[in-house]
Amino acid sequence: MASTSSTKLGDERPRAVGRPVPIRASAMQAAAEGAPSALRHKAERSSDDRDENGATFPIDVAIADKSPLILAGLEALLADDRRFNLVLKVTDGEEFLDAAKLQRFQIAIIGWQLPTLHAREVLRALSRQPSAPKIVVYSGTNDPAAPAETLQLGGAGFVSKRAPPERLLDVLASVAAGDMVFPFVDIRKMRADPLENLTLRERSLLSALGSGHTNNQLAKDFGVSINTIKFHLRNLFEKLEVRNRAQAIALFLEMKHGSWTAATPGGRAESAGARGKKASRD
Template sequence: MAGKKRKSIQRKSPIEVMIAEKNPLLQSSLIRLFAADERFVLVSMAPDGERFLTAAENVRFDVGVIGWEMPYLGGRGVLEAFLRKERNARLIVYTGSSNPSIPVEAEMLGAWAFCSKSDPGANLLETIAAVADGRKIFPFVNAQRAVNDPLGALTPRERELLTALAGGITNAQIAKRFDISLNTVKFHLKNLYEKLSVDNRSQAVAFYLSSRKVV
């Protein structure tokens, strides 16, 4: 007698997904990806964290997919906002960064999963499906190493800015050197200070110089 097949859990409706993604090309790719899979319905697409939060106040969704480095408000800020408001929707951090500290920090801030943009699109879909079913998905990382190496948490641009700060140049000079706006400089520096657990430029420079002495 053949064994009975275990019945899979069938959802009554598609999984409603909302996304925060800054790259227009990737936005288009994600729209096509979700349109091709009837398990999901994409209810909203935001280009940054601030507009994601605004949409979240007005749009019902089951799972949110957010970037980590976004204009105006990054993934960290979005997760912190969700923690404060105790929202029920589940968030997945979706980023191209290979920084090992991001999955650790995301999980600590209440994210349900971490997914890399370097993985096939199907991996994102399966991660969303798993989260919708109540499972948390995170890669194995050496958490102690990630916590103890704040410089390793910096993006390439943030490293460049930290080196520039150590050279004593102003925000306006940094903007001109890297051909970015002054607001973008301030955005990067805010993230930089948070990652180094410092309050201002002088403390960031002191941290940088001390780390070079240790090395």
């Protein structure tokens, strides 16, 4: 795996000039005694505040994004809001998943196109993990299906990078309170082409399954071990949302003969064959 950088943020607090003594909450309150009432109110807030929706603050947050600039911007944004406590920064999906297994945080902000492991794979993996953090996808992708896919895969929210930064903070607070926050999603479009997210290898494997090849034959044809074939088959079944080889072959045959249907923007059922003819005309 390519080397990546990560930064884990501990409980770093401002220190006084001179002797390194942490500033305690009581000191902050004393310093604010002569300040305006709004400042005194902020200093006197406990570390276990609740908002009107019942969320308990501060919320431990992790962020994962391929861009160092985005990571720095999110760190600064969260540092200015006492509702959130940034505990982890990573630059790729694989490293984020490893951290999610070891470190507890309630919410994570992740990019859509993460290196080494796409956000789709991250969400799939977290769906099998007990007490997984809630995921908010923060992305500038032009893929109109990304919010719907995030919702389908168990994400808690989706925010465009084109939105004001305050929008992301509002979504994080709502998700912390138990809400799911997404832009408008047409649920009639949510049954996408099941082959869309397959790799070229997985498509070839599915085609070979449809031809009745055994695992031994597949291993010989692809030049890999049987264990590798089993690994790819598990991933294939998961992406197709089927339980076994027979269901995968049945779906493949439906696609091949054009009897599988998906919802179109107008809500009409459209067969795979009809979509292929339409695509050839466009």
